[in-house]
Amino acid sequence: MLGLFWEFHGGVRLNRHKELSSEQPLAVAPIPKQLIYPLQQRGGRNAEPLVAVGDTVLKGQVIAQDSHPLSAPIHAASSGVVTAIESRAIPHPSGLDDVCIVIDTDGEDRAVRFRSLKDFRRSKVPTLRQRIQDAGIVGMGGAAFPTSAKLNTGGRAIDLLVLNGAECEPYITCDDCLLRSWPERVLGGAAILMRVIGVERCIVAVEADMPEAAKALEAVRIRDGYEHVEIVKVPSKYPTGGEKQLIQVLTGREVPVRGIPADVGVVCQNVGTAAAVYAAVTEGKPLIERIVTVTGPGIAQPQNVLARIGTPIAELTAFCGGYTPQAQRLVMGGPMMGLALPSDELPVIKSTNCILVADLAAMGGEKQPMPCIRCGACAEACPVNLVPQQLYWHSRTDQLKKAQNYNLFDCIECGCCDYVCPSQIPLVQYFRAAKGRILAKQGEQRKAEHARLRFEARQNRKEQEKREKAEAMARKKAALEQAQAAAAATASAPTDKEQS
Numbered sequence: 001m002l003g004l005f006w007e008f009h010g011g012v013r014l015n016r017h018k019e020l021s022s023e024q025p026l027a028v029a030p031i032p033k034q035l036i037y038p039l040q041q042r043g044g045r046n047a048e049p050l051v052a053v054g055d056t057v058l059k060g061q062v063i064a065q066d067s068h069p070l071s072a073p074i075h076a077a078s079s080g081v082v083t084a085i086e087s088r089a090i091p092h093p094s095g096l097d098d099v100c101i102v103i104d105t106d107g108e109d110r111a112v113r114f115r116s117l118k119d120f121r122r123s124k125v126p127t128l129r130q131r132i133q134d135a136g137i138v139g140m141g142g143a144a145f146p147t148s149a150k151l152n153t154g155g156r157a158i159d160l161l162v163l164n165g166a167e168c169e170p171y172i173t174c175d176d177c178l179l180r181s182w183p184e185r186v187l188g189g190a191a192i193l194m195r196v197i198g199v200e201r202c203i204v205a206v207e208a209d210m211p212e213a214a215k216a217l218e219a220v221r222i223r224d225g226y227e228h229v230e231i232v233k234v235p236s237k238y239p240t241g242g243e244k245q246l247i248q249v250l251t252g253r254e255v256p257v258r259g260i261p262a263d264v265g266v267v268c269q270n271v272g273t274a275a276a277v278y279a280a281v282t283e284g285k286p287l288i289e290r291i292v293t294v295t296g297p298g299i300a301q302p303q304n305v306l307a308r309i310g311t312p313i314a315e316l317t318a319f320c321g322g323y324t325p326q327a328q329r330l331v332m333g334g335p336m337m338g339l340a341l342p343s344d345e346l347p348v349i350k351s352t353n354c355i356l357v358a359d360l361a362a363m364g365g366e367k368q369p370m371p372c373i374r375c376g377a378c379a380e381a382c383p384v385n386l387v388p389q390q391l392y393w394h395s396r397t398d399q400l401k402k403a404q405n406y407n408l409f410d411c412i413e414c415g416c417c418d419y420v421c422p423s424q425i426p427l428v429q430y431f432r433a434a435k436g437r438i439l440a441k442q443g444e445q446r447k448a449e450h451a452r453l454r455f456e457a458r459q460n461r462k463e464q465e466k467r468e469k470a471e472a473m474a475r476k477k478a479a480l481e482q483a484q485a486a487a488a489a490t491a492s493a494p495t496d497k498e499q500s
């Protein structure tokens with residue numbers, strides 16, 4: 001319900017285009033001819049393939065995983081044969097290729113046996129945690145942070161679970177569609193998550209212009225007795241859907257710089273994540289599909305689609321009627337924070353919430369950057385209290401240390417500064433580039449430090465070997481001298497005959 005809210009600094013009001021996809025019922029995409037799974041995990045880590053070319057796989061089978069706690073296993077979304085494990089383009093900000101597992105589907109959709117937990121209320125918490133981890137569930141809002149890791153709060157005192165259904169990007173409606181279609185799964189997932197983290201209060205946040213979603217949730221909440229869950233409609237202001245901004249709006253608690261929500265007693269999960277948790281626990285189903293908003297002026301039939309993870313985007317857009325003459329850019333996500341894609345041959349991944357087929361107008365038009373006039377509008381719009389104009393100067397002139405001193409890495413790249421800049425300067429591009437250069441430099445420094453340590457260790461080892469060799473030689477020489485002395489003493493000693 002709408003009520004008293006706290007304000008966060010900055011933010012913007014955006015023109016909304018959600019009606020393009022939200023007015024259509026949820027569609028189910030067919031099994032694609034091919035499934036593609038990048039092995040790239042968070043933090044640049046790659047999962048290790050558990051299959052080889054020629055192997056037959058089943059729906060739900062684990063095909064790759066990594067032992068690192070900040071990674072999640074990858075499961076096949078349908079049955080078929082592994083036809084390649086090779087380098088391909090992936091949907092990643094780096095724009096680089098990476099190793100992918102390619103499966104040619106057989107159309108039979110044969111699955112492994114999914115093992116459900118009959119009553120999660122009687123299941124032990126470690127069992128529920130392990131189930132969530134084994135199901136490969138990650139944050140469905142776009143960050144793709146492994147859910148099992150996020151539920152590990154490091155001993156912090158937690159008193160509130162927040163489910164984030166406030167999708168504030170102007171074209172995305174997949175969460176709205178989920179809440180209207182399957183509210184019981186979201187609230188069931190909320191109950192499981194509350195049990196895992198040990199809290200008795202949950203807020204499900206939806207935007208004020210999602211009345212049907214709020215109504216559907218409220219009906220299930222009353223019907224199924226979720227008395228500890230509140231359904232709250234928050235103002236439609238971008239980026240309210242940001243984790244830290246939403247927590248501040250709902251509770252007035254401000255997550256500290258470089259902190260996490262658990263620092264203020266909150267765990268925040270996307271509503272799609274809650275639904276995936278519910279499916280994993282009650283059906284034994286790993287994360288192999290998700291709702292994707294396919295929308296924009298460049299697609300013939302905008303709608304929300306239940307798609308298998310690994311589906312090539314080209315097959316998804318074809319299912320939605322194909323491209324219109326307005327199609328000019330392909331974006332994964334929304335126009336504010338989305339990732340521009342070089343082609344539609346890339347696959348849907350776990351974090352794909354939207355495929356936006358945009359024209360120039362949808363992306364803010366063709367911009368002609370002009371000199372910064374230091375008007376300060378960017379600072380007023382920044383939701384994390386940065387000074388974008390100063391960051392811009394330091395980023396542009398490669399004064400990276402100064403940019404870091406102005407908290408460059410606190411920038412959430414929401415694009416509010418770009419949106420309000422009267423000089424049409426692509427500020428976020430500068431910030432992303434500066435971050436990339438800093439990270440690359442830090443990587444080089446780490447390599448150099450590693451090389452230095454290896455060199456010093458080698459030198460120490462050689463010195464040690466040299467010392468040991470010298471000591472061995474000295475011992476050998478001493479032993480020889482001792483033997484020679486003994487021999488000489490024996491030779492010079494008088495014999496019995498001489499003594500007589």
